[in-house]
Amino acid sequence: MPFPFFNAHHSPVGAFATFTFGMKGPKGGLGHELAGPANEPIYIGVETIDGGHYQALPFYGEAHTSAENFDVEGLGDMQFTTAVKPFADEDIVRNFGCAVDEWCAGDLSFRVYSPPQIVPDPKGEDARHVLTPSLIVELSVDNRKGQHDRKAFFGYAGSDRTVGMRILDEPGMVGIGQGTSIAIATEDEGVYAGLGWQPEAILNPRLNENLGFMLGSIGLLVGVVPAGKIRTFTFAVAFFKEGTATTGIETRYLYRRWFNRIEEVLQASFENAESLISEAHGFDDALANQLQGSRRLMAAHAIRSYYGSTQLLEDRLGRPLWVVHEGEYRMMNTFDLTVDQAFFELVMHPWTVRNVLDQFVERYSYNDGVRFPGDSEIHPGGLAFTHDMGVSNAFAPATRSGYEQAGLTGCFSYMSSEELTNFVLAAGLYISHTQDNDWAQSRLETLLACLQSLENRDNPRSDHRNGVMGLDANRCAGGSEITTYDSLDTSLGQARNNLYLAVKGWATYLVLEHLFRQLGDESAANRSLLQAERAAQTIKGAQDEDGMLPAIMGEGVESRIIPAIEALVYPKVIGIEIKDSELVNVLKKHFETILVPGICLFENGGWRLSSTSKNSWLSKIYLCQYVAEQMLDQEEDNRADDVHWSWLMDDDNAYFAWSDQMLQGKAVGSRYYPRGVTSVLWMAKGDRPLRQIEEHLAGNRVKCESLP
């Protein structure tokens, strides 16, 4: 198991940027808008106490001198003897938090601060402080036992293929970087910057004037720790993208409001450093107060991965656009992620949930007919939403996703019905948490259209409706809709008559009823209630004699699935009383019956979402754990937590930071993924879950400081 050597994100919010590291070798780096780690060598080290040699954290590989491409016969005298060696694994300790990641080895300690912060709506407040696209890093050396001054260093070898490494030329700071987009700098006294093919050329330059060797692939910042002293260096790690950020919709990063050059970002970072560091410690303390063991580690890890995928843009009219990229896939604002991430986002920046919902309504919705399976007749359908808004910085055309393809029955088919439920559920979460009644009122029409569309997707004839989706979108062109479990077998992959989606539909109708009553539309509320009752009836009616429910109702698919219980989360978090306790009992019975080895537990005790598949999604396990514990009276399954953490720590998985989709413990898809923030629900043990999380994580801490 690679602990502590696993990659984790360290990211500012909204910059689609990350300092990923933790794996041994050149497997991390400063990644900007990437689908995975940048695979750059990172150098963090200190001179040995007896001098002349160096020890470094093991985040680099063989220094690759390119001299042989110039000096083809090896006649030159540029080469340096290796003087930097990695610390031994057993001498390295990692204190891994969500906001502080600390590495200690020998006399050296290294800390990266990237605290989750409340992001104010940039419409109203000045969010410059929070949205500065940078991290703060500290490198400390305890040289109290040292007889000599010792050098300490931090740097990297950039992988941007279009620009070379450079030394910054900015008054008041010393820095290195690549182009206009990535830089590391310090304001500390006496630090020097150097470039070279080998770290030794910078650490032990034969002549100082050689430090500006711009062909060098490595840049280091080097400071001196006096004999007998402890010294801590503070670095800012900044990301900056200057020009057009996306196509399809022309945008720029919102931080461009305040910053024109990366040097300005660095400057602002130094100004923020102190408060950022204290905020980071505060966050990790709060998290540790609430979660322990594998849960704390998983939540910390998952939240980090979430931030690495966040991107805050503004269009040409200055309107903010919040985007979460889908990890390794980089699909933008995938709706079935949005709904899961909403629990966390509502605590940290509720306006982004509204922002994404508005983007869906205004550009990524469409009207469509529906069809019975195997039948070409088109019945009225109604409003639906796209799966996503595009891929890798390219916004999709209006009404289209980057993912969905017609004519399929499996992966890449449409998710129209599930995205419909996702709109209602996310809107319900947002409205209940923020009490933003103006927005609720403004979206009444959309909600009515959702209800209509959901009804139509159940059955064209009102008297034939059973509350469960029974018709596929006409956009499928004869194919079948799928669910967010797109690569799972039929048990969770097929949308039609799916137990998971049926419960989610039931919850959606409950939320609609709740919202319509609040908005004063009793008739729509009653229609919603009727559909909820029908759905409950259908689900309860599907229970077999062993107390289990089939994955696909009425189609002879007898797989057993954990996510049957998932959607119970929505009435709970929104604060809707579930009057149908029988349904809850049926789901509870189902859950208790299937959560056993041979059905929905792997042999090692890990949760298996479907009895007929080895494919599990951690984000969904976390969500179902919350439901099980808070609504179905189950104990915390900490043995399972340890197994789930061990999946993330698998030799092959640890490279991808937090990953969602695990095929019998191997991250095979949905890697480097943002969705695991469902884990914050673990800390909500009372009646108002989001308020509780808010109090734990965001309550007493510094909010955005308005800067001029």
Place this chain on the structure above:
Amino acid sequence: MPFPFFNAHHSPVGAFATFTFGMKGPKGGLGHELAGPANEPIYIGVETIDGGHYQALPFYGEAHTSAENFDVEGLGDMQFTTAVKPFADEDIVRNFGCAVDEWCAGDLSFRVYSPPQIVPDPKGEDARHVLTPSLIVELSVDNRKGQHDRKAFFGYAGSDRTVGMRILDEPGMVGIGQGTSIAIATEDEGVYAGLGWQPEAILNPRLNENLGFMLGSIGLLVGVVPAGKIRTFTFAVAFFKEGTATTGIETRYLYRRWFNRIEEVLQASFENAESLISEAHGFDDALANQLQGSRRLMAAHAIRSYYGSTQLLEDRLGRPLWVVHEGEYRMMNTFDLTVDQAFFELVMHPWTVRNVLDQFVERYSYNDGVRFPGDSEIHPGGLAFTHDMGVSNAFAPATRSGYEQAGLTGCFSYMSSEELTNFVLAAGLYISHTQDNDWAQSRLETLLACLQSLENRDNPRSDHRNGVMGLDANRCAGGSEITTYDSLDTSLGQARNNLYLAVKGWATYLVLEHLFRQLGDESAANRSLLQAERAAQTIKGAQDEDGMLPAIMGEGVESRIIPAIEALVYPKVIGIEIKDSELVNVLKKHFETILVPGICLFENGGWRLSSTSKNSWLSKIYLCQYVAEQMLDQEEDNRADDVHWSWLMDDDNAYFAWSDQMLQGKAVGSRYYPRGVTSVLWMAKGDRPLRQIEEHLAGNRVKCESLP
């Protein structure tokens, strides 16, 4: 031998951009500011005459579907059966010119047009037409024998790691691209664009609405060729970089004056297409009139590689900065390349030579002392120039290069003395060709400083001077200066007392004399003449009894080097009469004696620049061939030409387009390189070489068309 399957550049001027292709497999692509080929699959093909299947030029590999990263258990139904096959090698014919590269296979022909064009000084004239950063491409299918309509296609899979492929959304055109920086489009009727993981998904989409699959890595443009017809599609291939182009000096691409979006570049390309195509044919005809066989091929290939490295910027005040990147090394305006490329640049855009010289004087020059070898006493030196101006879009600090390192005796040491000669020689070439007397006058002081510095680098005592560089720059800090042959052994690597540099110094003094007389400074002219005479005397005095000259004079290095004759090119091209015919005869005798197998000919007849090294530079061979033929009465050595071409066509070399440095025929350094434009001298067979080349290549052709 891989002919015709070798990579070649196809580049607009000044965009540091290239459509490189020709190697089989995904070994070329649309490269922007890269050190080598982009390694992207390129798809160029046509439906078979019987329909359903496709044949394509072999510039792609196995289509790499990423579906397995999503559909981890392979349950989906997205896969397409392979329907695209490469044409058989023997069915492919390439007509390779400098401006037109045509590929014919079966009924398909494919032409890329990238004509070298006169670039006017953007200060005075509107250069929009010439500086539009794009290429024109034609794809023709002869379907006269076809009974069915057939699809034809062109596209690629982009390698930019931060943005996904996209379909352009621009009225009047259909296109694909990546982000804001690379795009291919057409205005032709009925062409459609599609994205997918496999070309088949775009060529044979099951449903047309699936063509917008933004997860797809491949983008194709597909048109239909009616049965019984020939149809030609016209595409524009555009490059665009929006933001800050360089650090160190903040610049943008000069074409940003006219273009704000890549779509505007495409638009302008279509407007230019017709004249560009006719210009391309005109250029290739002119070239073919002058050069045949391997010489024509090498010149065409080399000129292409030159353009791929060119970059025209402007600073914040709107002042143009001309940069040639150094091929795979991407050093900017390496001075020892500038002087070689000047022969070509003066014909095509003389103002860029002045522009680069001005950059050297204003920012990349310095004053330095000099030292005798092994002695730490510093004697007065004087003006010198840096080796380059930075690396890979990062300008170096003023007075510093990216390359030079102190304390060395070999590769990466200083080239101060040779760069001094390069300034004088390039200035002399520029002034004589353009008759720009104002500039000459404005640089009189610099030329005087060059003379002073050259004298001081000969010997501190005037009466000890022998016309040859004898002291190393103090910046070497005790090391030794080198020459442009930086990775060759002492015979060409060491600057001090080097025969090659001595003759170059002699030529430099002659040019200085010429310029000072022209500028009315008789005293400086006489000083220059004296130094030229001393140099000639030293060189002649070094002749041994066999009529050969030693590579290092007076130091017992008896290697024999061809570049002894190289610098004869300068008086010839500038039009300075060489009064010392004895020197020419000594050099001629030397050359004739060494150009034999066992000394400076490889066994196969290729030229070997130094008898003690296997390292040769093609650009320098071309230059020396010109001198040998036009000044030393040698026949064209076409056997050697064929060998040199065969080096470029070597299995391992063909990937790097035109490369300079060959270790016994293998391109081991200076690959993907701009310097081979010395080959244009081959076509200068009279007394005014540059005028001749100008008449051949640029004389009767369209000049820049001013557009509104």
